[in-house]
Amino acid sequence: MTAIESPITPLQSMEKDAPIRKPQIGLLLLPAGMLIGLLLVCALVVLRMSVGERNAEWTGWSLRAYTQLASSRNISIIIDTIWMALLSALITTLVAFPIALFLTRTTSAFARRLVLVAILLPMIISLLVQSFGWMAILGPNGLLNQAISAATGIERPFSLLFNRTGVMLGLVQTSIPLAVLPTAAALRSIPLSLEEAANVLGANRIRTYRHIILPLAWPGMAAGAILVFGFNTGAFVVPLLLGGLKVTTIAVVIRDQMGSLSNWPLGAALSFLLILLALAVQSLNRLIVRTNVEIKG
Amino acid sequence: MSMPTATGRAGMEWQLVKGITCMLLALMLAPICMVLVISFTSGDTLQFPPPALSLRWYQEVWTMLVGPDAGIARLRESLLVSLEIAALTSLVCVLAGVPASYALERYRFAGKTLIEELIGLPVVFPAVVLGIALLVLVSASGLESGIFQIVVAHSIVGLPFLMRNCMTAMRGIDPMLEEAAKTLGASPPRVFWEIVLPLASGGIASGAILVFILSFNEFTLSYFLYSVDVFPLSIWLFQQANTSFSPAVFAVSSLIVVVNVAAVLVVDAVIGSRGSAA
Numbered sequence: 149m150t151a152i153e154s155p156i157t158p159l160q161s162m163e164k165d166a167p168i169r170k171p172q173i174g175l176l177l178l179p180a181g182m183l184i185g186l187l188l189v190c191a192l193v194v195l196r197m198s199v200g201e202r203n204a205e206w207t208g209w210s211l212r213a214y215t216q217l218a219s220s221r222n223i224s225i226i227i228d229t230i231w232m233a234l235l236s237a238l239i240t241t242l243v244a245f246p247i248a249l250f251l252t253r254t255t256s257a258f259a260r261r262l263v264l265v266a267i268l269l270p271m272i273i274s275l276l277v278q279s280f281g282w283m284a285i286l287g288p289n290g291l292l293n294q295a296i297s298a299a300t301g302i303e304r305p306f307s308l309l310f311n312r313t314g315v316m317l318g319l320v321q322t323s324i325p326l327a328v329l330p331t332a333a334a335l336r337s338i339p340l341s342l343e344e345a346a347n348v349l350g351a352n353r354i355r356t357y358r359h360i361i362l363p364l365a366w367p368g369m370a371a372g373a374i375l376v377f378g379f380n381t382g383a384f385v386v387p388l389l390l391g392g393l394k395v396t397t398i399a400v401v402i403r404d405q406m407g408s409l410s411n412w413p414l415g416a417a418l419s420f421l422l423i424l425l426a427l428a429v430q431s432l433n434r435l436i437v438r439t440n441v442e443i444k445g
Numbered sequence: 446m447s448m449p450t451a452t453g454r455a456g457m458e459w460q461l462v463k464g465i466t467c468m469l470l471a472l473m474l475a476p477i478c479m480v481l482v483i484s485f486t487s488g489d490t491l492q493f494p495p496p497a498l499s500l501r502w503y504q505e506v507w508t509m510l511v512g513p514d515a516g517i518a519r520l521r522e523s524l525l526v527s528l529e530i531a532a533l534t535s536l537v538c539v540l541a542g543v544p545a546s547y548a549l550e551r552y553r554f555a556g557k558t559l560i561e562e563l564i565g566l567p568v569v570f571p572a573v574v575l576g577i578a579l580l581v582l583v584s585a586s587g588l589e590s591g592i593f594q595i596v597v598a599h600s601i602v603g604l605p606f607l608m609r610n611c612m613t614a615m616r617g618i619d620p621m622l623e624e625a626a627k628t629l630g631a632s633p634p635r636v637f638w639e640i641v642l643p644l645a646s647g648g649i650a651s652g653a654i655l656v657f658i659l660s661f662n663e664f665t666l667s668y669f670l671y672s673v674d675v676f677p678l679s680i681w682l683f684q685q686a687n688t689s690f691s692p693a694v695f696a697v698s699s700l701i702v703v704v705n706v707a708a709v710l711v712v713d714a715v716i717g718s719r720g721s722a723a
Binding site: 172180276 | 476478493542545563571597633658665679683694695698
């Protein structure tokens with residue numbers, strides 16, 4: 149990149165033409181707009197149904213679904229889901245830190261590529277396939293139980309499948325890339341000279357972490373944590389497969405209410421709650437990214 | 446023991462970081478490895494470790510694919526449907542995402558920030574809600590469209606992933622090139638076709654492959670939108686897991702894993718060869 153200002157400013161002159169091509173911009177955006185528009189229609193459908201009456205979702209109006217939402221059973225499911233999402237976000241963020249640190253600090257291009265592929269695979273490969281693997285590891289006759297009973301002599305010492313432990317493992321494992329990538333981006337922006345300076349001034353490594361690395365990495369870590377939280381509040385496959393019928397998250401309850409129980413307004417109200425959570429997550433994420441940019445100037 | 450360095454890139458601290466990273470990656474990949482190992486069992490159950498290794502269940506899968514009972518097993522049918530859905534989804538995302546990426550990357554216009562926000566929405570939108578709402582729309586409107594209701598659902602979710610890759614690729618194109626083409630008399634569509642598209646093709650291709658993989662593996666949306674006639678592979682696997690949980694399911698899963706890994710490596714090679722790997 150040259151620091152000298154170019155006498156010709158191509159971008160500016162392209163913008164000068166822009167008003168003439170305004171209708172074309174609309175045309176360029178139309179197909180994508182139709183897909184996103186359908187998503188917005190879906191959100192509106194859910195909102196309409198949530199204030200509809202049971203068995204008359206399109207014609208009746210009622211707030212029954214929202215009063216049902218406030219029943220103790222539903223409140224406990226909502227709190228439960230949010231709590232599991234929070235806990236999984238916390239664990240994932242902690243676990244992601246050393247991986248992100250390795251990813252940014254390693255000098256070997258091969259190691260970096262290997263780690264990248266290894267963290268992306270659990271995200272990309274079907275959750276279904278991975279759940280089968282977890283079943284084989286955590287199940288009553290699974291790897292873990294066999295290993296532990298071989299070591300201790302206790303028959304089937306653990307029950308890790310179809311309960312919260314199994315669901316939590318699945319949630320953390322599948323969302324690690326969401327936390328690693330933003331954390332790594334934040335770590336990459338810390339110049340090594342800062343750490344060298346801290347060292348010259350007499351700080352040991354622990355102080356360097358506390359006063360330099362962690363404060364500078366936290367926006368990335370927070371962005372990752374929020375993303376993981378958002379993803380896991382809507383978790384459906386992992387609780388469905390690893391939780392059996394014992395762990396109910398909001399998404400699983402939505403399926404039950406809209407499906408077998410055919411209480412569509414309640415399912416829609418829960419859906420609307422999930423949408424609101426997702427929107428809150430997105431704006432919080434944007435806020436953190438923006439503050440971070442402002443700090444860096 | 447080596448001495449710690451100012452940046453922690455050597456010595457005990459680095460060994461610790463390396464050790465923890467290796468351990469965590471092993472844990473993350475454990476379920477995938479487990480599926481691979483069990484698929485080679487010679488036994489009838491999901492026992493671990495397998496009593497002996499054999500290709501028995503792969504033979505079984507082969508029979509399900511091309512044997513005389515292939516029609517009953519429905520594996521081939523669902524595999525073909527999944528491939529078809531994934532290919533159509535990639536196509537729809539490219540057709541919708543490439544022009545939109547160009548508009549957002551090159552022009553400034555009213556409402557641009559809002560549109561950028563909206564494009565990112567499908568990433569955070571809960572899949573269960575999208576699946577159920579689309580199901581409601583389909584049944585309320587009477588527009589039962591078989592494969593297309595799944596393709597549209599997958600395309601909504603895949604669009605941001607394609608556009609992210611595409612916009613990164615377009616950002617790397619020097620606007621001077623487009624300006625030069627215009628000066629030489631090329632019309633805007635011709636500039637787009639002959640300058641922008643070829644230069645962004647790597648990003649578009651990697652985005653399209655990513656969308657293909659995502660669609661092929663997608664479960665939640667398909668779970669709400671599948672029908673008896675349109676039956677993607679993920680739904681086939683789910684139903685097998687609920688009925689006969691035999692090692693054959695693991696053999697099919699292993700084949701899916703192998704295809705996925707191959708696709709990831711292809712994306713990596715495409716991006717890598719362009720010299721813009723993350």
